[in-house]
Amino acid sequence: MTLETGRWAMAGIGVLLWDFDGTLGERPGMWSGALLQALDGAAVGHGLERSDIAGQLSAGFPWHEHEVGHPHLNSPDLWWAHLAAVLSAALERLGVPSNTARLAAGAVREIYPDPGCWRLFDDTLPVLTALSEQGWDHILVSNHVPELDGLLAALGLRARFSAVVNSAVTGYEKPHPEAFRLALAAARWPRRVWMIGDSLTADVQGAQAGGIPAIHVRTAGSVAERQTGDLYGVATIVAEP
Structure with a gap:
């Protein structure tokens, strides 16, 4: 560390x-806004709103389980791999095909920390x-x-x-x-x-x-x-x- x-x-x-x-x-839009932006790039006309996505992001992030700690997610790749799985699952629950969901979830790694946002x-x-x-x-x-x-x-x-x-x-x-x-x-x-x-x-x-x-x-x-x-x-x- x-x-x-x-x-x-x-x-x-x-x-x-x-x-x-x-x-x-x-970051206006927070995580749901970043995931929506990623989904817009992966699937034009998907029909989902930010509120739809926000309703699926109440669990799975490391801070949602703060009581256990996550020292095993000790590199950017490990941390983002964990989060990509959470984001992809959220989209799949909304009916997004798995391949598209994984593509969008992976794109959030570049979108979310963009200083312009x-x-x-x-x-x-x-x-x-x-x-x-x-x-x-x-x-x-x-x-x-x-x-x-x-x-x-x-x-x-x-x-x-x-x-x-x-x-x-x-x-x-x-x-x-x-x-x-x-x-x-x-x-x-x-x-x-x-x-x-x-x-x-x-x-x-x-x-x-x-x-x-x-x-x-x-x-x-x-x-x-x-x-x-x-x-x-x-x-x-x-x-x-």
């Missing part, structure tokens, strides 16, 4: 652990910059694809983080305790640390189970103790003693 690291968090006042998808950026939220770079200037170090903790580092670089985000803890590399998806242990290890066990993310289960409750205070962002009506509608509120919360 390898974690890419740069400067260490110990030089700052503390470490902020960040989720990526839904917190700092997004992703965007950062407007507050992402200003907030990361302001917090860095205050002395906070940033580490990304994400359930994502093996190509995450390249995607972050293309979006101008990779250099903002001293480490990227990616489930497709480590084999442990949030909220598994090992995902957060690896993040703390990458940060050299800082005295002050927060987790910031948009998922109540994976980010907030997962972090808190390991003793890490967490902030729930971009979710109206959250039941989390600490929450903010955008990232600008993060600076106020982490300033708490």
